[in-house]
Amino acid sequence: xxxxxxxxxxxxxxxxxxxxxxxxxxxxxxxxxxxxxxxxxxxxxxxxxxxxxxxxxxxxxxxxxxxxxxxxxxxxxxxxxxxxxxxxxxxxxxxxxxxxxxxxxxxxxxxxxxxxxxxxxxxxxxxxxxxxxxxxxxxxxxxxxxxxxxxxxxxxxxxxxxxxxxxxxxxxxxxxxxxxxxxxxxxxxxxxxxxxxxxxxxxxxxxxxxx
Numbered sequence: 001x002x003x004x005x006x007x008x009x010x011x012x013x014x015x016x017x018x019x020x021x022x023x024x025x026x027x028x029x030x031x032x033x034x035x036x037x038x039x040x041x042x043x044x045x046x047x048x049x050x051x052x053x054x055x056x057x058x059x060x061x062x063x064x065x066x067x068x069x070x071x072x073x074x075x076x077x078x079x080x081x082x083x084x085x086x087x088x089x090x091x092x093x094x095x096x097x098x099x100x101x102x103x104x105x106x107x108x109x110x111x112x113x114x115x116x117x118x119x120x121x122x123x124x125x126x127x128x129x130x131x132x133x134x135x136x137x138x139x140x141x142x143x144x145x146x147x148x149x150x151x152x153x154x155x156x157x158x159x160x161x162x163x164x165x166x167x168x169x170x171x172x173x174x175x176x177x178x179x180x181x182x183x184x185x186x187x188x189x190x191x192x193x194x195x196x197x198x199x200x201x202x203x204x205x206x207x208x209x210x211x
Contacts, residue, residue: 009054016054019061020045026068033115034071038064074121078112081124088128091135093188101131137190144197145181148204152178155204155211162211170210173203 023042027035045060081088085105092101104127111120152174159171166172181196 012054012058013049013052016049016057016061019058019065020049023061023064026065030068030072032068032071034067038068071117075117078108078117078120078124081128082108082112088131091131093134093138093186095187095189097188101127134188134190138185138188141185141190141193141197145178145185145193148197148200149178149182152200152204155207158211159207164207164210168207170203170206174200174207177203 020042023045027038027042030038032038041060041064045057045064048054048060049057088105089102092098104123108120108124108127111117111123156171159168164171177196177200181193181200184190184193184196
């Protein structure tokens, strides 16, 4: 049993030695802004190894390697994403909501300038995912708006033929709601747009009963 235990210890020390070596190689090939802090942790890992504390040495060294590899992956991801910045910005609506999206992009830029690639990657990934979702909702709302607008043109012609004047309350409500829905959609205010479309649909239904 003792030789077996000694073998286990030897295996663990060999693993620790490899972990420390891997961490050292990662640091030597990295331009991370956290490099000074990581070098301190590498020295702590070496000291643990020399003191025979293989588990601590492995934990510290592997932590360094995981961090640097994640940071390198995040850096690649962010740089790739920012090359698509124009395409991202084209999805951003106008108005106050658009300003909020552009502020978030600028925040990503600031994080990259400070070398905080992991946080920048998380922020950019979340931003693009949310923007894709918003674009999808805008597209669906636009389909509804286009449908109602075309339906309104037909209904308005019938109203004219039936002598229903433009100052009819339901006609005014419909025109106003469709105009505001289009405005809200251009600003990316999808919920407000859908609410206005619902109002327009209701007033149009009332007008249909008149012709």
